[in-house]
Amino acid sequence: MKKLKQWIAAALAGVLALGVLTGCGQSGGSSSGSLESIKERGTIRIGVFSDKPPFGYIDSNGENQGYDVYLAKRLAKDLLGDESKVEFVLVEAASRVEYLQSNKVDLLLANFTVTKERAEQVDFANPYMKVALGIVLKDGGITSVDQLKGKTLAVNKGTTAETYFTENYPDINLLKFDQNTETFQALKDGRADALAHDNTLLFAWANENDGFEVGVSSLGSHDTIAPAVKKGNDELRSWVNDELAKLGEEKFMHKNYQETLLPYYGDDIDPEDVVVEGGALE
Known part of the structure; x- marks a missing residue:
């Protein structure tokens, strides 16, 4: 019994010592996501979309492209001296906050709309884009939200569209998906009567898909999109x-708009309705 007590005491002492050493090691290093840790790592991990052209998507060569990606590369260049030193981490709308909280990314540039609720979970930097909700559907259909009552509306989980319609239009049936490709496919194959998303995305998508139009171009409040840490x-x-x-x-x-958004929008959209320059709204 005496030897057992001595063994237990020694084991506990070892555990305590290990905890102290571990704690010292943690306090002595730079925290994940800090400028020091990013520079030590040599890359900045930025969360972007893989399926939301023209903002974040994978092109035919397997490369990240889009408005958010264009900005991400410049941030990496100015912070680390080389735009290739960005590590793109692919996220979905519903996983964006979790990826920051669990230190899987240092920064989010995943077309993240600033809201009061999200600001309680992450810290937003200044904006780089303006946005509102819109509704896309087959040509010659719905021109107001009231016409959607009793119909099925496709939305993405974790987006402002899901929140807006859940809170304001409980009589509209929401068909929810994780990925944009799934959401738009549901509209194409008739499982949904319409689709709600950021109007900046819908303008581009409708322009690329014959037979569809943005029936409601602006809905709810006008918001901004910003980086989040x-x-x-x-x-x-x-x-x-x-x-x-x-x-x-x-x-x-x-310049980013000219390179990434103009080819999708054409001349129908005024850049000043989309772009925020210098992080400040005029």
Whole structure:
């Protein structure tokens, strides 16, 4: 019995010592997502979409492309000296917050609309885009939300569209999906009468898909899209804000628009209705 007590005491001492050493190791290193840890790693991990053209998608060569990706590469270049030093982490709308909270990404550039509820879970930097909700459907159909009552509306989980219709239109049947490809396919094959999403996405999609139109171009409040960091990561958020301000001096986001959005939008959309330059709304 005496030897057993001695063994238990020794084991507990070992556990305590290991805990102290582990704690010292954690406190001595830089926290995940800090500028120091990013520079030590040599890459910045940025969450983007893989299925939301023209904002974040994978092209035919397997490369990340889009409005968000264009900005991500520039941030990596200015922070780490090389645009290739960005590690793209593919996210879905419903997983964006979790990826920040669990340190899977340092920064989100996944077309993330700023809302009061989300700001309680993440910290948003200054905006780089304007957005509102819209509704797309087959040509010659619905032109107001009231016409959707009793019908089926496709939305993505974890989006402002899901929240808006859940709170304001409980008599509209929502068909929910994780991925954009699934949502738009449901509209194409008739499982949904219409689809609600960011109007900036719907303008491009309707332009690329014959037989469909944006029946309601602006719905609810006009919002902004902004980068997001983990709650409390003021250092990285401040750096992003300073960077957006510097990029505004060279009209970088307008260049981004010309390269990534104009080929999808054509001349039908005014860039000033979409682009936020320098991180500040005029």
